Amino acid sequence: MIDIVKAVQGADPSLGTYVIVLRGDSRALDGPDRLTPEAEAWLSAHAPGGRLARVKILLAPYPGAAPTERAVSVMAFAEARELAAFATTWTGDPLPDEA
Secondary structure, three states: OOOHHHHHHHHHHHOOOOEEEEOOOOOOEEOOEEEEEHHHHHHHOOOOOOOOEEEEEEEEEOOOOOEEEEEEEEEEEEOOOHHHHHHHHHHOOOOOOOO
């Protein structure tokens, strides 16, 4: 994962230091280049410095393989606190509602 983050930061330095690469099946995504309405609302309320970007990077699929181009969905944040809050809320499996 560190390799992917470094590749993203190298491909688009304007994203800054606080980035997280989202999986294609992330609950926050409503397609590769847009957030769900719920994630958008959450960002507005809790991490107004956050933004979604689509970045093309060169990445080897496994050690020793030739790098290939991949487009990844990236959330960039103004502060580490915002990244941590987003990751806690949107990258884990949701907890089941208590009965």
